[in-house]
Every structure is written in structure tokens, then in C-alpha cells.
Amino acid sequence: MKSLATYSAYLESALQQDHFPAQPANLYDPLRYFLQLGGKRMRPMLSLMACKFAGNDMEKALPVALAVEYFHNFSLIHDDIMDAAPLRRGQATVHEKWNTNIAILSGDVLLVKAYDYLASYDADTFQQLFKVFNRTAVEVCEGQQMDMDFEQLSEVSESAYLEMIRLKTSVLLGCALQMGGIVGGAVQKDAQLLYEFGEQLGLAFQIQDDILDLFGESAQVGKQIGGDVLANKKTLLSISAKRAASPEQLAALQEIENTTNPQIKVERTQKIYTELGARAYCEAQMEYHHNQALNALENIELPNSKAELIELANFLFTRAY
Amino acid sequence: MKSLATYSAYLESALQQDHFPAQPANLYDPLRYFLQLGGKRMRPMLSLMACKFAGNDMEKALPVALAVEYFHNFSLIHDDIMDAAPLRRGQATVHEKWNTNIAILSGDVLLVKAYDYLASYDADTFQQLFKVFNRTAVEVCEGQQMDMDFEQLSEVSESAYLEMIRLKTSVLLGCALQMGGIVGGAVQKDAQLLYEFGEQLGLAFQIQDDILDLFGESAQVGKQIGGDVLANKKTLLSISAKRAASPEQLAALQEIENTTNPQIKVERTQKIYTELGARAYCEAQMEYHHNQALNALENIELPNSKAELIELANFLFTRAY
Numbered sequence: 001m002k003s004l005a006t007y008s009a010y011l012e013s014a015l016q017q018d019h020f021p022a023q024p025a026n027l028y029d030p031l032r033y034f035l036q037l038g039g040k041r042m043r044p045m046l047s048l049m050a051c052k053f054a055g056n057d058m059e060k061a062l063p064v065a066l067a068v069e070y071f072h073n074f075s076l077i078h079d080d081i082m083d084a085a086p087l088r089r090g091q092a093t094v095h096e097k098w099n100t101n102i103a104i105l106s107g108d109v110l111l112v113k114a115y116d117y118l119a120s121y122d123a124d125t126f127q128q129l130f131k132v133f134n135r136t137a138v139e140v141c142e143g144q145q146m147d148m149d150f151e152q153l154s155e156v157s158e159s160a161y162l163e164m165i166r167l168k169t170s171v172l173l174g175c176a177l178q179m180g181g182i183v184g185g186a187v188q189k190d191a192q193l194l195y196e197f198g199e200q201l202g203l204a205f206q207i208q209d210d211i212l213d214l215f216g217e218s219a220q221v222g223k224q225i226g227g228d229v230l231a232n233k234k235t236l237l238s239i240s241a242k243r244a245a246s247p248e249q250l251a252a253l254q255e256i257e258n259t260t261n262p263q264i265k266v267e268r269t270q271k272i273y274t275e276l277g278a279r280a281y282c283e284a285q286m287e288y289h290h291n292q293a294l295n296a297l298e299n300i301e302l303p304n305s306k307a308e309l310i311e312l313a314n315f316l317f318t319r320a321y
Numbered sequence: 322m323k324s325l326a327t328y329s330a331y332l333e334s335a336l337q338q339d340h341f342p343a344q345p346a347n348l349y350d351p352l353r354y355f356l357q358l359g360g361k362r363m364r365p366m367l368s369l370m371a372c373k374f375a376g377n378d379m380e381k382a383l384p385v386a387l388a389v390e391y392f393h394n395f396s397l398i399h400d401d402i403m404d405a406a407p408l409r410r411g412q413a414t415v416h417e418k419w420n421t422n423i424a425i426l427s428g429d430v431l432l433v434k435a436y437d438y439l440a441s442y443d444a445d446t447f448q449q450l451f452k453v454f455n456r457t458a459v460e461v462c463e464g465q466q467m468d469m470d471f472e473q474l475s476e477v478s479e480s481a482y483l484e485m486i487r488l489k490t491s492v493l494l495g496c497a498l499q500m501g502g503i504v505g506g507a508v509q510k511d512a513q514l515l516y517e518f519g520e521q522l523g524l525a526f527q528i529q530d531d532i533l534d535l536f537g538e539s540a541q542v543g544k545q546i547g548g549d550v551l552a553n554k555k556t557l558l559s560i561s562a563k564r565a566a567s568p569e570q571l572a573a574l575q576e577i578e579n580t581t582n583p584q585i586k587v588e589r590t591q592k593i594y595t596e597l598g599a600r601a602y603c604e605a606q607m608e609y610h611h612n613q614a615l616n617a618l619e620n621i622e623l624p625n626s627k628a629e630l631i632e633l634a635n636f637l638f639t640r641a642y
Contacts, residue, residue: 027466078429082422101403101469104425108399109462111432112455119451123444126451130440134433141430145348148422 003308004315007045007058014062015041015069019113030094030106034073037089042316043172044069047180049312050194053304054184063117064129064179070114071133072172075140077107082148111137121183129179132195136175143167156234158243162203170202186302193300200293201313207286208317210235214270215279226266232257236285241278249276290317324629325636328366328379335383336362336390340434351415351427355394358410363637364493365390368501370633371515374625375505384438385450385500391435392454393493396461398428403469432458442504450500453516457496464488477555479564483524491523507623514621521614522634528607529638531556535591536600547587553578557606562599570597611638 015035020028044065051061079085080093081103087093095103118129146164150156178195186194213228214237228235245253252272259265273279293313297306336356341349365386372382400406401414402424408414416424439450467485471477499516507515534549535558549556566574573593580586594600614634618627 024463024466024470026470027463078425081425100421102466104399104402105462105466105469108429108432109459111429112458112462115436115451115455119448119455123448127440127444127447130436130447134436134440137433138430141426141433142345142348145345145423145426148426149345149347 004045004312007048008041010058011041011044011048011065011069014066019066026098026102027106027109030077030098030102031073031110033097034077034088034094034106035069037091039089041069043072043176046173046176046198046312049308050177050180050186051184053194053306053309054181054186054190054302055304056184061180061183063120064183065176067114067117067133068172068176068179070110070117071137071140074107074110074114075144077103077110079144081107082144125183128182132175132178132182136171139167139171143169143171150234153234155242156239158236158239161234161236161239165206166199166203169206170199173202173205174198190300190302193296196296197293197309197313200289200296201316204286204289204293205316207236207282207289210237211279211282211286214266214273226262226269229266229269230262236282237273237278240281241273241276244276244278244281286317325366325633328369329362331379332362332365332369332386332390335387340387347419347423348427348430351398351419351423352394352431354418355398355409355415355427356390358412360410362390364393364497367494367497367519367633370629371498371501371507372505374515374627374630375502375507375511375623376625377505382501382504384441385504386497388435388438388454389493389497389500391431391438392458392461395428395431395435396465398424398431400465402428403465446504449503453496453499453503457492460488460492464490464492471555474555476563477560479557479560482555482557482560486527487520487524490527491520494523494526495519511621511623514617517617518614518630518634521610521617522637525607525610525614526637528557528603528610531558532600532603532607535587535594547583547590550587550590551583557603558594558599561602562594562597565597565599565602607638 018032020031047061047065047068048058052058076088077094080088081095081100085093086096094106118133119126121129143164147168150164174195177198178191181191181194210228214226216225242250242253256265256268256272259268294310297309339353341352368382368386368389369379373379397409398415401409402416402421406414407417415427439454440447442450464485468489471485495516498519499512502512502515531549535547537546563574577586577589577593580589615631618630
């Protein structure tokens with residue numbers, strides 16, 4: 001996907017510039033480090049694309065794109081503390097490389113600095129962007145709290161799970177697109193449809209993540225297969241499998257959950273989830289939200305080509321990138 | 322001080338209202354709890370006073386006052402984690418009563434919600450307020466980082482220490498006053514002088530805090546006397562004492578620092594700091610910044626009475642409130 005590389009290179013060169021003061025080094029060095037770990041830059045790329053699609057130069061959306069990327073990285077730095085994660089993109093997390101206090105505080109200041117980028121637009125645009133951004137920021141926090149709460153629950157309903165991933169993941173994709181659309185000059189209705197495109201794409205993307213975690217090729221996923229199963233994490237797969245299970249199958253699921261050999265545990269889970277139709281159900285759900293995303297895009301009445309956004313939407317579901 | 326009680330009652334009734342959704346309870350219950358622990362509400366009160374002084378009703382500044390109070394409480398929740406503090410205003414801190422993850426995340430969402438209040442003004446006012454607020458928010462984080470860094474240093478200069486307390490404490494008082502002035506209709510120059518009034522007041526206030534911690538009456542200070550000394554914390558007292566000491570006195574200071582009996586340690590420190598003139602030096606510095614604050618106020622050309630702000634400035638230095 002050639003055009004994606006153009007956006008990506010532009011973003012990467014903007015992000016590799018040093019945006020932080022030298023001092024206090026313990027506050028800003030972790031941010032320099034973390035922001036340069038890379039990543040797909042999917043969210044800021046969506047802002048640039050939406051801006052261009054709405055009829056403006058992608059450069060117009062750079063501040064919005066950086067605000068979204070800063071926010072996303074703030075949430076990763078704090079989530080990594082909460083998950084006690086040692087690694088992020090194969091490198092030490094901030095709380096591991098420095099310490100928890102520094103990770104809390106540098107995350108805080110990164111969130112504050114995200115707002116600065118929004119304020120670089122004129123006052124009216126700023127207030128419009130701010131409303132989308134701040135509602136999203138609250139929702140992402142709520143989604144993260146729901147995710148932590150779910151760990152303590154024995155059962156989570158499908159609707160509660162979908163609401164959690166919508167808040168934790170999807171709304172920020174929607175926000176990135178809507179804000180890009182706004183600074184690109186899209187009318188309110190179209191900016192809202194861009195939001196829905198992103199929200200549905202995010203849901204499809206997260207469901208795909210659940211499926212790939214158990215059924216992907218290790219090389220394709222980039223991490224150990226079955227991580228969610230080994231951590232007894234609730235996913236759309238586990239929720240739909242449990243729902244479809246007979247009393248005997250429920251007992252079998254319970255037995256598998258207590259299995260200590262990781263390889264056997266993963267293989268047996270793959271088998272029973274497939275038998276129970278959970279894999280097929282999740283694939284259908286992923287397809288559904290993917291189509292919903294494309295429908296939202298279709299309803300936008302702008303004359304400009306949607307090819308790039310459609311290409312990106314399809315591209316996200318190959319996971320080669 | 323009667324008028325102070327009016328502001329205080331108005332603020333308290335606004336803060337006792339429930340500003341948060343019911344769910345997720347683990348995200349919002351900690352905020353309901355923490356915001357109702359009380360406190361002097363000094364910062365939001367300054368916003369209300371500045372607004373009234375600039376010629377508007379105090380009610381006009383309520384959103385600004387709440388933004389400042391939310392920001393202050395966000396920073397307290399996160400600072401309490403960093404300091405591993407079990408108590409705040411005599412009650413369990415959020416990370417103690419819930420856990421660290423919840424304290425991080427509920428602090429995050431409180432910061433996000435502070436911005437919402439600023440956005441409740443018209444777009445131009447919002448952008449003006451935002452610039453003051455966001456610069457201050459960055460500075461408070463920088464001050465907290467400097468404070469943590471100082472714990473690892475064997476020596477801290479007086480200028481570095483003053484810069485740390487300016488960032489960690491004073492700028493938010495300045496910000497509260499400047500934003501109150503802006504929504505009250507003060508011209509830029511006067512709003513800036515209100516900021517300086519708060520900044521200097523904050524410096525005087527923090528230096529007084531250092532003095533009271535060692536030389537105050539326990540009942541007046543509301544905590545154990547000599548807490549800073551027992552924690553070997555750097556303060557303006559310890560920095561100026563060290564600077565004034567001869568080699569023999571430096572050795573004596575070192576010996577006192579290694580004393581294990583807390584009562585003896587505190588008494589000997591009080592004695593040597595007084596002999597070295599550190600106490601007198603700090604009192605003079607406090608006086609200096611207090612006067613600088615009053616000078617800034619004097620330079621404001623508004624015809625309205627400054628009595629209330631002067632009264633508050635003097636009142637803060639009786640610590641009866």
C-alpha cells in the first residue's frame with residue numbers, strides 16, 4: 001500500500017523530532033524514548049487521511065494527529081504500569097526502564113501536552129476538536145477501568161465486553177478520523193460518519209485481535225499464540241464459547257482452564273472453541289463490524305475518492321503491516 | 322474573615338454535588354470520596370475572589386474554580402502514590418483505600434474532566450484560559466519531578482529549590498487568580514498581575530510551610546513537628562543552614578542527621594538552625610515574597626477594592642484557618 005507509506009514517513013519524521021525540553025530529564029527522557037519505539041501509527045495516520053479525504057492537505061492535520069498519538073502513548077504508558085507489562089514493542093516499558101513514579105508522571109505530562117496541539121488551531125476549531133477529544137479521553141479511561149474490573153468477575157456478558165472494547169479501543173480511532181475530518185473542512189454530518197467508520201473499524205480490529213491471539217500464526221501475530229487463553233482472559237471467543245456450551249462442554253472448558261501444560265491448554269482450547277462455533281461466530285462478528293464501517297463510509301456524500309480509506313480498512317485485516 | 326466563609330460555603334456546596342457518572346464505580350467512587358475529603362479550597366477560592374475583584378459575580382468563575390480544584394486533586398492523588406502516603410487530610414489515600422491502578426486511572430480521568438470546565442466558556446475565553454492552564458499543568462509536573470529528583474541528590478542549590486517550589490506549588494495559585502481575573506473581565510495586564518500576586522504568595526506560603534514544619538506548634542501545624550527533618554528532606558531551612566555552616570558546624574549537622582532518637586534529632590536541629598541564622602533567613606525570605614505579592618496587587622489599576630485579596634494574603638500567614 002504505497003500511499004500508506006507516504007503518510008507513515010511524514011508522521012515518523014514529525015515524531016522523530018524532539019518535542020520536549022531537556023529538563024527535567026527524568027520527566028522528558030522517558031517520553032523521547034517511548035515515542036520513538038515506533039508502532040503502526042495507525043491512529044494519527046487516520047487523522048491525516050481523513051483530512052485529505054475532506055479536501056485539505058494532510059499537513060493541516062498534523063497537530064491533530066500528534067495529539068491523538070500523544071494521547072495513545074500516554075494511555076499505553078499508564079496501562080503498562082497497571083498490567084505490570086515488562087515489554088512494549090519488544091523494548092522495556094517506561095516503569096521497567098525507569099520506575100513507576102516516573103512512568104506515572106511522564107504519562108501525565110504527555111496527556112497535558114496532547115492538548116497543546118489541539119489549541120494550535122483557531123479558537124472555534126479548537127473548541128470543536130476539544131469536545132470530541134475530551135469525550136473520547138474520558139471513554140478510554142472508562143474502558144480501561146471496565147477491562148480491569150472484568151478480571152475480577154467470573155462472567156462477563158457479550159454486550160458488556162463489546163462496550164469495553166468500544167471504549168478502550170474503538171472510540172479513539174473514531175476520534176482520530178473525526179478530528180482529521182473537522183480540520184479538513186468536512187461538514188458535521190460527514191465528520192460524524194468518519195467517526196462511525198473508525199468506531200466500527202476498531203470493533204472489527206479488536207475482535208480480529210482476539211481471534212488471531214488464539215488462531216493466528218505466531219509469526220503473523222508477532223507474539224506467543226494463546227496468550228489470552230494462558231492468562232484466562234475474557235475475550236469474545238471465550239464468552240461466546242461458554243454461551244454455546246452444554247453442561248458437559250462447560251465442564252470440559254473448566255477442565256481445560258485448569259490445565260497446567262501450556263501447549264496442551266492452547267491446543268485443546270483451539271479445538272473446543274472451533275467445535276462450539278465460537279471461532280466462526282467471532283469471524284462473523286468481525287465481518288459485521290467491518291461491513292458497518294464500510295457502510296458508514298459509503299454514506300458520506302463528499303465527492304472525493306474513498307479508495308484510500310477503503311484500502312486502509314481492508315489492509316488492517318491482512319495484518320501483514 | 323467573614324467573606325472567606327461566603328466563598329467557602331458556595332464552593333463546598335458546588336463540590337458536594339455529584340459530578341460523576343455512577344459507572345464504572347471503581348473509576349468514579351474514588352473521586353467522589355477524594356473530592357469530599359475537604360481541604361482549604363484555597364485555589365478555587367482565589368479564582369472566585371479574582372473574578373469578583375475584576376468586576377463580575379463570583380458565580381461566573383465557578384467552572385474555572387472547579388477546573389483548578391480538579392487539577393489540584395488529580396495531582397494530589399498521583400503525588401500520594403509517588404510518596405507512598407497512607408493518609409491525606411487524616412483519611413486513607415485513594416491508592417490505600419482502593420489500589421494503585423485505580424488511583425492512577427481515576428487521577429487521569431479527573432485531569433481530563435478538569436478541562437471540561439474550561440470548555441464551558443465561549444471559544445475565545447476558552448482558548449485564553451487554556452493557555453494559562455496548560456502551561457501551568459506542565460509546570461506542576463516538572464516541579465513534582467524536580468522534587469523527586471532532589472531526593473536523590475546530596476546537594477540542592479537555593480535557586481533550584483525555589484524554582485521547584487515555584488513550579489510545584491506557586492504557579493497553580495497564580496493560574497487560579499489569572500483565570501478568575503480573565504473570566505471576570507480583567508484586561509491582560511491586570512490578569513498578569515493577579516498571576517504574579519498568586520505566584521509570590523505561593524512562594525511565601527511554601528517557605529512558611531518549611532518553617533512551621535520545624536518551628537511551629539504541633540496543634541497549629543496539624544501534624545508532627547520536624548517531619549521534614551526526620552525524613553532528611555531538603556528545605557529552604559536545611560539549604561540555608563548548610564550554606565552558613567563552618568566546617569565544624571557542617572560536621573555537627575552531619576552528626577545530627579545521623580541521630581536516631583527523633584526527639585533529640587528535632588531539638589538539636591531547631592537549635593543549630595537558629596544559631597546558623599537559617600530560621601531568620603527563611604523568615605526574611607517569606608516576608609520578601611509576601612511583600613512582592615502585595616506589590617503586584619498594588620500595581621493593578623482597577624478601581625475595585627483590594628481589601629479582600631489583601632486580607633486573604635495576610636490571613637494565609639496566620640495559619641489559623
